[in-house]
Amino acid sequence: MNWISNYVRPRINSLFSRREVPENLWTKCKECGTMLFHRELADNLNVCTNCDHHMAITPRERFIGLFDGGIFTEVAVPAPVDDPLTFKDQKKYPERMKGARKATGEMEAMLVAEGEIGRTPIVAAAQDFSFMGGSMGMYVGNAIIAAAERAVAAKRPLVLFSAAGGARMQEGILSLMQMPRTTVAVQMLKEAGLPYIVVLTHPTTGGVTASYAMLGDVHIAEPNALICFAGPRVIEQTIREKLPEGFQRAEYLLDHGMLDRVTHRGKMKDELVTILRMLTGLGPAIKGDLPKPEDVPAVEAPEASDGDKDDTPAKA
Numbered sequence: 417m418n419w420i421s422n423y424v425r426p427r428i429n430s431l432f433s434r435r436e437v438p439e440n441l442w443t444k445c446k447e448c449g450t451m452l453f454h455r456e457l458a459d460n461l462n463v464c465t466n467c468d469h470h471m472a473i474t475p476r477e478r479f480i481g482l483f484d485g486g487i488f489t490e491v492a493v494p495a496p497v498d499d500p501l502t503f504k505d506q507k508k509y510p511e512r513m514k515g516a517r518k519a520t521g522e523m524e525a526m527l528v529a530e531g532e533i534g535r536t537p538i539v540a541a542a543q544d545f546s547f548m549g550g551s552m553g554m555y556v557g558n559a560i561i562a563a564a565e566r567a568v569a570a571k572r573p574l575v576l577f578s579a580a581g582g583a584r585m586q587e588g589i590l591s592l593m594q595m596p597r598t599t600v601a602v603q604m605l606k607e608a609g610l611p612y613i614v615v616l617t618h619p620t621t622g623g624v625t626a627s628y629a630m631l632g633d634v635h636i637a638e639p640n641a642l643i644c645f646a647g648p649r650v651i652e653q654t655i656r657e658k659l660p661e662g663f664q665r666a667e668y669l670l671d672h673g674m675l676d677r678v679t680h681r682g683k684m685k686d687e688l689v690t691i692l693r694m695l696t697g698l699g700p701a702i703k704g705d706l707p708k709p710e711d712v713p714a715v716e717a718p719e720a721s722d723g724d725k726d727d728t729p730a731k732a
Contacts, residue, residue, distance in 0.1 A: 582622020
């Protein structure tokens with residue numbers, strides 16, 4: 417046997433003829449280092465199947481897993497003025513917006529939609545941290561106001577998923593003005609007697625935490641989410657002391673009374689359905705639909721034969 421022709425040459429040929437593998441097929445978990453196949457990760461709502469680490473998820477992917485059948489209708493949001501301060505740092509503000517829209521495929525950092533979860537009609541809004549850190553600008557303020565107005569008009573609860581690094585510096589004071597604007601929008605819901613549920617995801621910081629993210633009737637957080645106004649590094653540098661382990665994480669805040677629940681992303685839908693139906697006075701959640709009685713074909717009784725007929729006369 418010629419080992420050069422039978423082993424070395426085929427192996428060399430296989431190296432050159434190998435097809436290129438797309439880079440996005442596998443994702444490495446930052447917590448445990450497990451390599452996760454993209455379909456398996458998507459089916460698990462971007463939660464590591466090995467260590468349960470909750471990775472980032474876009475609003476559109478979240479809504480597909482949240483709404484019944486993945487069906488929802490987007491709510492239109494008024495577009496604000498582009499670059500009101502003609503802001504420029506290393507790049508011009510319009511250039512940063514163009515890059516963020518190209519990278520995420522979304523127009524802005526918040527998506528508003530309406531639909532049903534567990535046959536419970538709701539309006540939902542979710543921030544996209546991958547869009548300029550989910551920063552709160554005029555569009556985010558307009559989105560929350562549009563979500564609240566739609567919820568009041570349709571008499572539906574509002575569920576908001578927060579994920580932000582704070583206010584958007586490129587819009588300056590106009591970004592900070594969204595804090596009172598969104599507070600007024602939340603007050604509209606309270607005056608209408610509609611539930612407002614906030615789900616705080618990693619991370620929720622800055623002016624977002626100081627406004628609409630902490631004004632809900634019920635506050636739920638995903639595991640190990642960072643929730644704060646000033647970050648732990650800033651606090652440590654200011655007070656020059658070591659902070660407790662897990663400080664400003666969801667579990668720590670739950671133990672200290674700042675949150676109502678910490679819920680796994682895979683159980684979030686059932687949790688929301690239960691809470692919303694309790695707050696709105698609806699009955700138990702509907703897990704599935706049974707066919708209507710008229711839709712079930714009637715079964716005809718078999719005709720009796722002559723031998724089976726009873727010849728006994730009926731009594732008077």
